[in-house]
Amino acid sequence: MKNKKINNLNFKIGISIISLVLLFIIIGLFYTPYDPNAMDGTAKNMAPGFTHLFGTDNFGRDVLSRVMEGGRTTFFVALLTVAIGAFFGTxxxxxxxxxxxWLDEILMRINDGVASFPSILLAxxxxxxxxxxxxxVIIALGIIFIPSFARVVRSEYITLKERDFVKNAKLMGASDLRIMFVHILPNTKAILLSSLTIGFNNAVLAEAGMSYLQLGVQPPDPSLGRMLSEAQSYMFMSPWCAIFPGIMIVLSVIGFSLINER
Structure with missing residues (x-):
């Protein structure tokens, strides 16, 4: 009982954190204080203040606007990555x-081969x-996410295909495709939702890592990982350039992790 209450509390905290992050990103769709890519030579490395709430970077770009835009880019990449992985993995x-x-043997051996590589290395x-x-990067990470979804869905199908509702559907003349995607798939909803939250969490980190290595989003467009990469040379001069995108990544990871604990 106590663990259930703790899990429910974690879930509520996680939802609250993700809601705030998403609200911040959604506002950025319609309004940013400045053009995220606009440079101002007179406002380089300004500390956070009334004019620039999150300060400016070494090009005089507003960090708040870039975090809003960068968060949207990172979440967009993560969303498409998980969508590709979930679709083909399912x-x-x-x-x-x-x-x-034989179909299981061939496809799962290929699946295991892809999964055996470290994900970032394969990306x-x-x-x-x-x-x-x-x-x-979306294509690369999407391919990497396929094996994890495939393993989860496969294990569920192996169990569910022996249930009475599947046998009844076969007796009624339902086709294999109808049984697979109308009768069985909805019953994998719980495990799929859990896999999606874990996958999205990992996709945010993967995108940030790839962009940090300058292999993801290319300048001048911002992403949270790209901003961290650009800020590392100015950590002592303008640490806020790394702190605020870092906070966005941390909040996203914590939020989805708490949601998944339920």
């Missing part, structure tokens, strides 16, 4: 878990082949 997991046999290899950039 297809692989559904077919292998439902049919088994670096893919990006080095297709080149840096926001959409290339």
């Amino acid at each position: 297809l692989v997991g559904a077919f292998t878990g439902y049919y088994g046999g 670096l290899i893919v990006v080095s082949l297709i080149g840096p950039g926001k959409y290339n």
Whole structure:
């Protein structure tokens, strides 16, 4: 009972944190105090104040505006990454878990081979082949996220395909595709939602890491990881350039982690 209360509290705190982060990003869709890429030679490395609430960077760009824009970019990349991983991972997991046999052996061996590589290393290899950039990182990270979703969905299908409701659907003449995606898939909702929150959390960190290595979002467009990379040379002169995007990343990770603990 006590653990349940703690988990519910963690969930509420996580929802509150993510809501604040999303509100901050949504406001940035319609309003930013300054153009995120506008340079002002007279306002370089200004400390946070009334004119620039989060200060400015070494090019005189408003950090608040760039954090709002950068957060939106990072979440956009993470969202598409998880969408690609979840879509193709669900297809692989559904077919292998439902049919088994040679299809399961072939696809899951390929899946295990991809999963055996460290994710960031594999992403670096893919990006080095297709080149840096926001959409290339989405493709690279999306491919990397497929195995985790495939394994989760496959295990659920292996269990659920033996349930009575599936046997009844077969007796009523339902096709395999209808059984797989109309009868079985909705029953994987709980585990899929958990996998999505974990995946989104990991995608935010992965995008930040790739952009920090200057392989993701390219200048002048901001992302949270890109801002950290640009700020490292000015840590002692203008630490706020790293602090505020860092806080956004930390809050996002903590929020989704707390949500997933329920």
